[in-house]
Amino acid sequence: MRYMILVGHDEVGGKKLSAEEHGKLFAAYQKYHADLKAAGVLLSGEALKDTKKGARISANGQKRTIVDGPFSESKEIIGGYFLIESRTREEAFEWATRCPSAHLGPWSYAELREVEEIPPAGDHAARPT
Amino acid sequence: MALPHGVASAIWRIESAKIIAVVARMVKRVDVAEEVAQEVFVDALVRWEKSGVPDRPGAWLMTAAKHRALDVLRHERRVEKKHDELLRGTETTVSPDMEAAIDDVVGDDLLRLVFVACHPVLPEEARVALTLRLLGGLTTDEIARAFLVPEPTIAQRITRAKGTLADRQVPFELPCAEDLAERLGSVLEVLYLIFNEGYLATVGDDWMRPLLCEDALRLGRILVELVPDEAEAHGLLSLMEIQASRARARVGPKGEAVLLLEQDRTMWDALLVRRGLDGLARAAAVAKDRPGPYFLQAAIAACHARAGTADDTDWARIAALYDALAQIAPSPVVELNRAVAVGMALGPEAGLRIVDALATEPSLRGYPFLPSVRADLLFRLGRSEEAKAEVLRAAALTRNERERAMFLARATSYVPA
Numbered sequence: 001m002r003y004m005i006l007v008g009h010d011e012v013g014g015k016k017l018s019a020e021e022h023g024k025l026f027a028a029y030q031k032y033h034a035d036l037k038a039a040g041v042l043l044s045g046e047a048l049k050d051t052k053k054g055a056r057i058s059a060n061g062q063k064r065t066i067v068d069g070p071f072s073e074s075k076e077i078i079g080g081y082f083l084i085e086s087r088t089r090e091e092a093f094e095w096a097t098r099c100p101s102a103h104l105g106p107w108s109y110a111e112l113r114e115v116e117e118i119p120p121a122g123d124h125a126a127r128p129t
Numbered sequence: 130m131a132l133p134h135g136v137a138s139a140i141w142r143i144e145s146a147k148i149i150a151v152v153a154r155m156v157k158r159v160d161v162a163e164e165v166a167q168e169v170f171v172d173a174l175v176r177w178e179k180s181g182v183p184d185r186p187g188a189w190l191m192t193a194a195k196h197r198a199l200d201v202l203r204h205e206r207r208v209e210k211k212h213d214e215l216l217r218g219t220e221t222t223v224s225p226d227m228e229a230a231i232d233d234v235v236g237d238d239l240l241r242l243v244f245v246a247c248h249p250v251l252p253e254e255a256r257v258a259l260t261l262r263l264l265g266g267l268t269t270d271e272i273a274r275a276f277l278v279p280e281p282t283i284a285q286r287i288t289r290a291k292g293t294l295a296d297r298q299v300p301f302e303l304p305c306a307e308d309l310a311e312r313l314g315s316v317l318e319v320l321y322l323i324f325n326e327g328y329l330a331t332v333g334d335d336w337m338r339p340l341l342c343e344d345a346l347r348l349g350r351i352l353v354e355l356v357p358d359e360a361e362a363h364g365l366l367s368l369m370e371i372q373a374s375r376a377r378a379r380v381g382p383k384g385e386a387v388l389l390l391e392q393d394r395t396m397w398d399a400l401l402v403r404r405g406l407d408g409l410a411r412a413a414a415v416a417k418d419r420p421g422p423y424f425l426q427a428a429i430a431a432c433h434a435r436a437g438t439a440d441d442t443d444w445a446r447i448a449a450l451y452d453a454l455a456q457i458a459p460s461p462v463v464e465l466n467r468a469v470a471v472g473m474a475l476g477p478e479a480g481l482r483i484v485d486a487l488a489t490e491p492s493l494r495g496y497p498f499l500p501s502v503r504a505d506l507l508f509r510l511g512r513s514e515e516a517k518a519e520v521l522r523a524a525a526l527t528r529n530e531r532e533r534a535m536f537l538a539r540a541t542s543y544v545p546a
Contacts (some may be wrong), residue, residue: 009191031371037350037354038236038350038351038354039143039348040347040348040350040354040497041347041350041352041405042350043400044400076139083400085339085343085346085347087142087344088135088138088139088142089135090133090135090139091135091139091142093136093182094136094139094140094141094143095143096202103184118377118396
């Protein structure tokens with residue numbers, strides 16, 4: 001089964017870090033990435049830049065609403081993700097708890113989500129959930 | 130407070146191989162190492178039920194395991210020392226490598242464990258079970274269910290395998306340079322066996338078996354991190370990723386098998402395809418001499434993966450790759466596949482020549498895909514009566530009901546144009 005570990009944080013909190021703290025955090029993410037890889041569970045993972053050049057779009061068929069970044073009013077943004085494969089939810093959960101973003105304080109967290117998988121065409125009843 | 134369900138086995142699955150590997154290097158015995166790891170884990174669970182799981186459970190377990198391993202060593206030395214004193218009346222000194230043994234790199238230990246679990250002194254099925262147990266962190270019960278054998282059979286297989294390793298005094302060491310290719314070959318074979326056990330069972334109704342594909346992929350991904358310069362390790366992983374990418378497409382709505390060229394390619398898993406192609410590129414980048422069998426099979430799988438539709442397939446390239454494969458790993462099945470590719474690249478007549486040369490091959494006597502391939506080539510040559518007879522022969526040979534249905538359906542489709 002595939003799971004996504006989302007790196008969530010409030011952008012302001014991240015900006016308060018000193019250069020040294022940033023360096024440490026970067027190293028922690030590198031190690032985490034390497035650990036996931038060495039354990040054979042990592043499928044892909046990317047870091048996202050801050051929201052300065054991001055945009056939020058919502059359209060209703062007639063009108064497009066666009067909010068350009070930075071999203072100063074939003075408390076939570078996604079800073080990156082790790083897509084992993086694991087046999088059980090508990091194993092994925094264990095990996096999520098090791099994500100550096102889960103250890104930085106209230107301004108940051110790791111979110112675990114299960115990836116929706118399209119079942120094989122003939123296999124609707126095969127796997128228990 | 131009890132630990133939430135599944136947490137213990139999740140931690141075991143993530144940490145056990147590393148711990149067993151490090152302890153095995155210290156105590157020089159895999160069976161003792163596994164016991165030490167299990168004892169430490171049981172102790173930890175009792176403790177964690179009261180205090181909660183520590184922030185870094187892996188580090189906690191590793192430290193505890195190393196301490197226990199040192200106890201084991203000290204105990205052995207004491208026994209040895211008494212022997213020595215009795216025999217020679219001399220003092221033995223504590224080996225300085227005992228303490229230093231603690232902080233070495235885990236990666237090398239894990240690789241040693243891989244090579245020992247797949248050691249050629251063990252029969253194939255023992256290597257498979259031991260690898261899943263020691264490196265995959267699977268329980269005996271999980272392995273038994275995946276292989277559809279009773280649990281005591283697997284338990285016995287593992288016990289016997291560990292006994293063999295101890296009796297034959299298989300050292301906990303990396304193979305020397307001249308043995309490396311052969312020993313790595315044994316590891317790759319074990320992983321591919323595990324993968325195929327799951328892959329070929331996709332049509333079955335037991336969901337434990339397809340999980341073996343994921344286990345093999347996980348072990349393959351671990352392996353390429355341990356031996357990043359070995360082209361064949363990347364080749365095997367690439368092959369498995371590309372094959373796994375087709376898992377959803379190879380079973381039809383009624384559970385029937387769907388052959389590669391008839392698959393809906395939009396159902397292929399694009400992420401696994403990309404990972405497979407990347408892996409093949411890495412294999413090519415680190416290749417030292419001529420391509421090995423896994424690299425070639427991955428390259429063939431990649432040709433299919435790159436083709437947007439079955440008609441876009443680069444058959445000439447596939448035929449050339451099968452030709453190369455037939456030279457380094459000749460087998461009648463490879464030859465039959467080469468015939469298919471040649472038949473597509475150069476026309477049915479050229480394909481038929483290769484197939485007809487296989488007609489007397491004893492190992493293919495009961496192989497339904499020989500008449501099946503022959504039928505297809507004959508039909509394309511306009512010899513539909515002969516084609517029909519051949520595909521009916523294929524239907525009679527197969528033991529798989531779904532395959533039989535597929536062959537019979539083809540027989541009725543073979544009408545003169």
